[in-house]
Amino acid sequence: MATQTPLPDIISDLLGVGGFLGDAVSMLVAAALVGTIMLTMTAFAGPWAKRKITAAFTDRISVNRVGPWGLGTIVVDSVRLLSKELVIPEGVDRPAYDLAPIVLAGSALFAFAVIPMGNGIQLADPEVGLVFVFAIASIASLGLIMGGYASNNKYSLLGGLRAVAQNIAYEIPLVLTAASVVLFTGTLQLSEIVAIQQNTTLATIAGVRIPAWFAFVNPFAFVLFVVANLAEVGRNPFDTPEAPTEIVAGYQTEYSSAYFVLFYLGEFIHIFLGGAIIATLFLGGPGGPFLPGFVWFTIKIWAVYFFTQWCRSAIPRVRIDQLIGIGWKGLLVLSFANLVLTATALGVTGL
Amino acid sequence: MSTQQEDDTPDVDDAAPATPASGSPAALEALIEDHVLEREDHLNAPGFVIRADAVQDVLSTLKTEAGFDHLSCVTAEEHEDRFESIYHLRKYDDPTQEVSIIVPTSRDNPVSETAEPVFRTADWHEREAYDLVGVEYDDHPNLERILLPDTWQGHPLGLDYNQNKPQIVTFDEHKNPLEGHEQAADDSDTMFLNIGPHHPATHGVLHVETVLDGEQVADVNPDIGYLHRCEEQMAQKGTYRHQIMPYPDRWDYGPGGILNEWAYARTAEDLADIDVPEYAQILRTMGGELCRIACHMLALGTFCLDIYGDFTAIFMYAMRDREVVQNILEDLTGQRMMLNYLRLGGVVWDIPEPRAEFFESVRDFLDELPERLDEYSDLITSNEIFQARTVNTGVLDYETAKDYGVTGPVARGSGVDYDVRRDDPYGYYPELDWDVVTEDGGDNYSRLLVRMEEVEQSARIIEQCVDLLEGWPEDERDIQANVPRTLKPEAGTETYRTVEGAKGELGVYIRADGTEKPGRFKIRSPCFSNLSALKEMSTGEYIPDLVATLGSLDVILGEVDR
Structure with missing residues (x-):
């Protein structure tokens, strides 16, 4: 899986346009394409797959009235949510209240710009791709605190504060664990990280080549990353910022209609972003046998999504102090240990 | 007998x-x-x-x-x-x-x-x-209205209370009902938070006035009365024989139907000196225990709802199993929630025909139950995160529990070995083989364990009842004693009788005034007393623990407010 031409270049070649204007047009088209892909996935995940998966875990049938397998629900729900009245409570801090949903949804979507999705679908491939992804994804915390604070609601405030405390506590283990992958690859460029995983052979069993996906090379780091990622995207057992039974959906309590949809979207795009980072760093990105790269990529991020829904159905929520404790006393220490051990192992073996 | x-x-x-x-x-x-x-x-x-x-x-x-x-x-x-x-x-x-x-x-x-x-x-x-x-x-520390709004005029169960007089609430004085409820007094380090009356975790319309210090609870004050439906007064306006029995179904709608009806039946039968045929006692016992299982399943499911989040597996599993019980209850009584099955001196009708089919459905449920409870144990009580959340939270110690008049699974979770079914026997319980479950922890986890084990004990009781009912001689199936059409207990007789409801000691006090209606009808609600201990249990803990404690108390607001 060699480094491919970024998507805008492919498009400008296809359209046969050049120059500044042509580049701009092809970039916009490419961005629209990637955005559409992710939003389509979110549309499937939010109103439909989430219900179906949760229903399967709890012995229910779930949506099945509109369209085949209830898929028409996606349209119905979109219309329903968007046609609701936008209620803006008294005393909200207007610019912040309006910006928060956009910041949340936008930041998660923005980070997909550098994710290699296979079949050349990648908007840009900067040398610091990994840093870019984490930097952009962290902006979401800003959106959460903005929403929580600007809502002028005590529950929202508690939710916003929880969200920030949680994101700070789990961002560090997340980045440290990612750094242990960087030690292997020696590069921050995402396409390179994928290529190295895919092109290195871990073992050959009965003639089948097993690629050196970092989930296989360092399962410990993989588990750490998946756990920290659960906290990052705020799913059980770490869904304390929302915690409907405690603080009534936290930062999003006061949001309705289109704003709520943006929050909801942002949350799901965030889960997919987490899945994309896991896939890229640990599961060989779009790599896989037989099927096209993009299909593999989709399968991998949906697998991560499925995992988050599984946790949501089956695992209790930890308390906020326990959550912070696990983050600072547990995951941080473990991720440092992982980093040092990986560095030592690499130094000793001279890989 | x-x-x-x-x-x-x-x-x-x-x-x-x-x-x-x-x-x-x-x-x-x-x-x-x-x-x-x-x-x-x-x-x-x-x-x-x-x-x-x-x-x-x-x-x-x-x-x-x-x-x-x-x-x-x-x-x-x-x-x-x-x-x-x-x-x-x-x-x-x-x-x-x-x-x-x-x-x-x-x-x-x-x-x-x-x-x-x-x-x-x-x-x-x-x-x-x-x-x-x-x-x-x-010298009462806080003599305020508890069930009615602060603005209420008059005392509705008093003799000279005029029901027809409109309640006039002057706008100027009460234009902001939240006044004084927004901030804790002059303390900038704390935040006043109204949890409820509409909140996902209050299990009904309960308003908990909370003072928070960061995420920690500095003070709580449950404010009840949002579901007050004048049950006592309604009962005072109904005749003993026919008109009161449907009301108890509305107290604990968990559905504790038969258990609640039994509280009234026991008191009224004591008052009017009515004997209940043995066969009817077995029917009551079986129905009561079915209700208890349904209530405990609801308690278990909603408690997990508080700890896990919305619509998780365990909540749905508990509701699914409760559904089976409700189907059986529906077969037996004709209703799913408002059962209205007991009558003074017995029950309203016998097991539905064909009986074999009914017994089979009960036995099917009992056979499946151990497997279900094992599944619950795997999913909740042996889950480490669950234990971390519930062990040593919401602790109610032995003495405090007694001081607050706490009863039922909550008291038994604090080591108070008290169960009216055994200690003040009624129905067919003394003849059956079952145990009272107690745990010493006093925390949320103990209360959950007690409920889960009580489900097993109830299943034991039901199984024995089914055996008895199946083998009962055909010509001795008396479902009701011969009770006069009109009951007029002697004026001035008073009695207070309790039964073990799903939430604890459910009592009814009746004073007869010589007519066919009670002179005074007072309900002792176990949830009412249990809820009053909330402050002791959750001060100093985190909000999530307050919510979990509320869930483990298993309050049904219909019973608290009556």
Whole structure:
């Protein structure tokens, strides 16, 4: 899986346009394409797959009235949510209240710009791709605190504060664990990280080549990353910022209609972003046998999504102090240990 | 033969050895004779009329020297010439030993000493008496209305209350109902938070006024009354024989239907001296335990809802299993929630035909149940995160539990070995083989364990009942005793009887006034007392633990507010 031409270049070649204007047009088209892909996935995940998966875990049938397998629900729900009245409570801090949903949804979507999705679908491939992804994804915390604070609601405030405390506590283990992958690859460029995983052979069993996906090379780091990622995207057992039974959906309590949809979207795009980072760093990105790269990529991020829904159905929520404790006393220490051990192992073996 | 009538005619005990601890009336009278004005026995207990300024003296003497450590209920009522507060005392060790302390006060100046320093549970009970009847309690720490809004005028169970007079709430004084409820007093380090009346975790319309210090709870004050439906007054307007029985279904709609109806049935049958045929007792016992399983499944599911988040596996599993019980109850009674199955002197009808089919569905459920409970154990009680969340949170210690009059699974989770089914036997329970479950932890986890094990015990009881019912001789299937069409118990007879509801000791006090309707009908709700202990359990803990504690108390607001 060699480094491919970024998507805008492919498009400008296809359209046969050049120059500044042509580049701009092809970039916009490419961005629209990637955005559409992710939003389509979110549309499937939010109103439909989430219900179906949760229903399967709890012995229910779930949506099945509109369209085949209830898929028409996606349209119905979109219309329903968007046609609701936008209620803006008294005393909200207007610019912040309006910006928060956009910041949340936008930041998660923005980070997909550098994710290699296979079949050349990648908007840009900067040398610091990994840093870019984490930097952009962290902006979401800003959106959460903005929403929580600007809502002028005590529950929202508690939710916003929880969200920030949680994101700070789990961002560090997340980045440290990612750094242990960087030690292997020696590069921050995402396409390179994928290529190295895919092109290195871990073992050959009965003639089948097993690629050196970092989930296989360092399962410990993989588990750490998946756990920290659960906290990052705020799913059980770490869904304390929302915690409907405690603080009534936290930062999003006061949001309705289109704003709520943006929050909801942002949350799901965030889960997919987490899945994309896991896939890229640990599961060989779009790599896989037989099927096209993009299909593999989709399968991998949906697998991560499925995992988050599984946790949501089956695992209790930890308390906020326990959550912070696990983050600072547990995951941080473990991720440092992982980093040092990986560095030592690499130094000793001279890989 | 098991009958509803037990041995509590007090004059029998008069001959017993006269030690106060044995609870003999003569000894008790000797103990508090300085304060006793006269004897006024109730059907269930000896009653002593005392002076209104000696309440604390008498109650603390009875508590420390005669062992009456359970203030089960406080009933207030208004007579033509006086107000009366009745303190129904009993012992946690032996609830058949009871005593009623009657405190009359004049109608002009209905002030009586508070019992709150002796029994913490009197706090809420006396507030209710003040709210509904209008008796005032001297030195009470917080004598405010509890069920009705603060702006209410008059006391609805008083004699001169005019129902037709509109409640006028002046706008100027009350234009902002939240005034004074927004901030904690002059303390900038804390935040006042209203949890409820509409909140996903309050299990109904409960309003918890909370003061937060960061995420920690500095103070809580449950504000109840949003679901007050005048159940006592409605019962006072219904005839004993037919019109009261449907109301109890509306108290604990968990559905504790048959358990609630039994509380009324037991009291009324005691009052009117009705025997219940043995076959009907078995039907009652089986139905009651089915209700208990349904209630505990709901408690378990909603408790997990509080800890896991919305619509998680365990909640749906518990609801699914409760659904099976409800189907059985529907077969038996014809209804899913408002069962209305009991009648004075028996039950309304026999097992539905074909009987074999009904018994088979019950047995199928019982056969599946152990597997289900194992699944619950795997999913919740043996889950480490769950344990981290529940063990040592919401702790209610043994003494505090008793002080607050806590009963039922909550008390048994705190090591109080008290179960009315065993200690004050009724129905067919004494003939059956089952155990009372207790745990010593006093925390949320213990309360959950108690409920899960009680489900097993209930299943044992049901199985034995089904065996008995199947083999019962065809010609002895009496489902009802011969009860007169109109019941008019003698004027002035009073009794207070309790049963073990799903949430604890559910009691009914009735004073007959010689008509076919009760003169005073008072409900002792276990949830009411249990909820009053919330403050003790959750102060100093985190909000999630407050929510979990509320869930583990398993309050049904319909029963709290009545």
